[in-house]
Amino acid sequence: MALSAVHRRRNRSILMPESQIAPAVLLRSVAITFGPKVGGYTAVQNIDLSVSPGEFIAIVGPTGCGKSTLLNASAGLLKPSDGKVEIFGVPLHGLNSRAGYLFQQDALMPWKTALQNVAVALEPKGVLRKEAEAMARDWLRRVGLAAFVDRYPHMLSGGQRKRVALAQMLIRDPEILLMDEPFGPLDAQTRQIMGNLLLELWAANRKAVLFVTHDLEEAIALADRVVVMSAGPAAGIIGEFPVPLPRPRDIAEVRLEPAFHHIHKKIWASLRTEVQKAYAQGEGATQ
Amino acid sequence: MNRLKLILLQVAVGFGFLLLWHVLTNYPILAPTRQTQFFFSTPLDVLARVWKEFASGEIWRHLWITLMETILAFAFGAGGGILFGFLFARRELLAAVFDPYIKAANALPRVVLAPIFALWFGLGIWSKVALGFTLVFFIVFFNVYQGVREVSPVVLANARMLCMNERQLLRHVYWPAALTWMFSSLHTSVGFALVGAVVGEYLGSSAGLGYKIHEAESVFDVTGVFAGMVILSIFVILIDFVVTLIERRLLVWRPAPSTNGQG
Numbered sequence: 179m180a181l182s183a184v185h186r187r188r189n190r191s192i193l194m195p196e197s198q199i200a201p202a203v204l205l206r207s208v209a210i211t212f213g214p215k216v217g218g219y220t221a222v223q224n225i226d227l228s229v230s231p232g233e234f235i236a237i238v239g240p241t242g243c244g245k246s247t248l249l250n251a252s253a254g255l256l257k258p259s260d261g262k263v264e265i266f267g268v269p270l271h272g273l274n275s276r277a278g279y280l281f282q283q284d285a286l287m288p289w290k291t292a293l294q295n296v297a298v299a300l301e302p303k304g305v306l307r308k309e310a311e312a313m314a315r316d317w318l319r320r321v322g323l324a325a326f327v328d329r330y331p332h333m334l335s336g337g338q339r340k341r342v343a344l345a346q347m348l349i350r351d352p353e354i355l356l357m358d359e360p361f362g363p364l365d366a367q368t369r370q371i372m373g374n375l376l377l378e379l380w381a382a383n384r385k386a387v388l389f390v391t392h393d394l395e396e397a398i399a400l401a402d403r404v405v406v407m408s409a410g411p412a413a414g415i416i417g418e419f420p421v422p423l424p425r426p427r428d429i430a431e432v433r434l435e436p437a438f439h440h441i442h443k444k445i446w447a448s449l450r451t452e453v454q455k456a457y458a459q460g461e462g463a464t465q
Numbered sequence: 466m467n468r469l470k471l472i473l474l475q476v477a478v479g480f481g482f483l484l485l486w487h488v489l490t491n492y493p494i495l496a497p498t499r500q501t502q503f504f505f506s507t508p509l510d511v512l513a514r515v516w517k518e519f520a521s522g523e524i525w526r527h528l529w530i531t532l533m534e535t536i537l538a539f540a541f542g543a544g545g546g547i548l549f550g551f552l553f554a555r556r557e558l559l560a561a562v563f564d565p566y567i568k569a570a571n572a573l574p575r576v577v578l579a580p581i582f583a584l585w586f587g588l589g590i591w592s593k594v595a596l597g598f599t600l601v602f603f604i605v606f607f608n609v610y611q612g613v614r615e616v617s618p619v620v621l622a623n624a625r626m627l628c629m630n631e632r633q634l635l636r637h638v639y640w641p642a643a644l645t646w647m648f649s650s651l652h653t654s655v656g657f658a659l660v661g662a663v664v665g666e667y668l669g670s671s672a673g674l675g676y677k678i679h680e681a682e683s684v685f686d687v688t689g690v691f692a693g694m695v696i697l698s699i700f701v702i703l704i705d706f707v708v709t710l711i712e713r714r715l716l717v718w719r720p721a722p723s724t725n726g727q728g
Contacts, residue, residue, distance in 0.1 A: 253626060255622055255625075255626075273625060273626065273628070274626075275628050277626070278626065279622075279623065279626040281619055281622070281623055283619045284619070285619045285620055285622070285623035286620070286623075287620055287624070287637060287638065287641070288620075288718055288719075289641040289642075289645070289718045290637075290718070291718075298627070298637055299627045301629070301633060301637075302627060302628040302629050302630065302633060303628075330717070330718040331718075332718070332719070332720040343623075346627070350627065350628075
C-alpha cells in the first residue's frame with residue numbers, strides 16, 4: 179500500500195491544476211439510442227451530470243429508465259450517440275481506464291479462486307505475481323474474507339462473491355467507482371452489511387462514486403447527492419438532491435434520523451410520479 | 466445401504482444374463498447345443514479365452530497399439546479442434562466463409578474415408594489415427610467454437626474494465642471458457658478416438674483390438690469375437706475412468722455435477 183500511496187501523490191502533483199477544476203466524470207447533453215439513430219430506442223436524453231473527485235453520487239429512478247446505460251457510458255462500454263463524456267477533463271475514447279466497475283450480476287471468473295480473481299486485476303498494471311497475491315490477500319482480509327481466499331466463486335455465498343468483486347475493483351485503486359445496483363441481488367441484511375463495508379472503505383480513500391440503485395433508502399444512506407431520473411424511454415434527470423447527513427454513517431441507524439425522513443419525503447415526491455409512469459407503461463420495460 | 470442394494474441389483478442383472486446365456490447354450494432347449502454354441506459360444510468359453518489372451522501375453526501388444534492410436538487421434542484431433550475453434554470464433558469472416566464446407570465435411574460418414582486413409586497412410590497406425598482425427602476434430606472444434614462465442618458478456622466486460630489487453634483476455638477468459646466446453650465433451654471425444662482406431666483396424670491392419678476381432682470373425686470363431694468384445698469393453702471402461710480422473714482434477718472450480726450430467 180505504501181507504494182501505491184507514493185504513486186498517488188506523484189500523480190496528484192502532476193494533475194494538480196487540472197484535477198482541482200475538472201470533475202471526475204462529466205456528462206454533457208448525453209443521449210444514447212439503441213438501434214438506428216432515427217427510429218431506434220432512445221434510452222436517455224439530455225443528460226447533464228458532473229461528479230467531483232471524492233463525491234458519492236447515487237442515481238435512482240424507476241425500472242428501465244436507463245440508469246445502467248449512463249453508467250456504461252461513463253465506463254466507456256457504451257458510446258453515447260450524442261453529447262460528450264469527459265473524465266477528469268479529458269474526452270473519453272474507448273474504455274475508461276481510470277474507473278472500476280462493480281456489476282450487478284456475478285462478474286468473477288468462475289475458474290479462478292477468490293485470491294486469483296483479485297490478484298489478476300493487478301496483472302494489467304504489470305505487478306509481479308507474488309506481490310499481486312500478497313496485496314490480494316490483504317484486500318480479501320479487508321473485505322472480511324481472509325478465511326476464504328482459496329474458494330472458487332461457486333463455493334461462496336452471493337454476499338461473499340460481492341466482497342470478492344469489491345476487492346477486485348478496489349485493488350487497482352481506480353479514481354472513479356461505477357456501481358450498477360451492486361447489492362441488488364442480496365438479502366436485506368447482507369445489503370446493510372455490504373453498504374457499511376463500502377462506506378468504510380470509501381471513507382479511508384475517497385473516490386468519485388456513481389452508485390446506481392432503485393432503492394431510495396439505500397441511495398440516501400450512502401450518497402452525498404441523489405440524482406433522480408425520469409421514466410424511460412428518453413429518460414432525463416429530473417432532480418438532484420444533496421444529502422447533508424453527517425459522516426461517518428451507519429446504514430441501519432441513519433435511517434432512523436428525522437433528517438433522513440425529511441430528505442426521503444422530498445425525493446420521493448418527485449420520484450413517485452415517475453415510478454407510477456413506469457408502472458403504467460408495464461413492468462416489462464427493458465432493464 | 467441404498468448404494469449396496471444398487472450394486473447388488475447391478476450384479477444380479479449381469480449374473481442373470483450370463484446364466485441365461487449359459488443355460489441356453491449348454492442345454493438343448495431351443496436347438497441342439499452344437500448349433501447354439503456355434504452361433505453364440507458359451508460364457509465360460511469366452512471367459513476362458515479372455516483369460517488365455519491375457520495369460521499368454523498375446524493381447525498386450527494389440528492393446529498397446531490400439532491405445533497409441535486412440536491417444537494420438539485424440540491429441541491431434543483436440544489440438545486441431547482447439548486451434549481452429551479459437552480462430553473461427555474470433556474471426557467472424559473466416560467462420561462465415563468456411564461454414565458450409567465444415568458442415569459438409571462433418572456430415573460425411575467417416576467410415577467411407579477409411580479406405581482412402583489406408584491408401585494414403587498405409588496399413589500401419591497412421592491411417593487409424595487419421596480416421597480418429599476426423600471424428601475427434603469436429604466434436605472439439607464445435608465445442609471450443611461455442612465456448613469462445615458464449616463467454617459470459619458480464620465476465621468479459623468485467624475483465625475489460627480491469628484493463629486486460631487481448632492477450633490477457635485470451636489467457637484468463639476465453640481460454641478457460643473454451644476448455645470448459647471441451648472437457649464437457651471429453652468423454653465423447655475420447656470415445657470417438659477409440660471408435661476411429663478400432664474401426665480402422667477392423668477394415669485393414671495387422672495389429673490392434675479391431676484386427677483381433679476381425680481375425681476371429683473371418684474364421685467363424687465366435688468365442689474369439691466375443692472375447693475381443695469383452696476385452697474392448699474393459700479397455701473402454703478403464704479409459705473412461707482415467708478421463709473422469711483428469712476431468713475432476715482440471716475442473717475443480719466447477720460446482721458438483723448433477724447425477725445425470727454425463728453425456
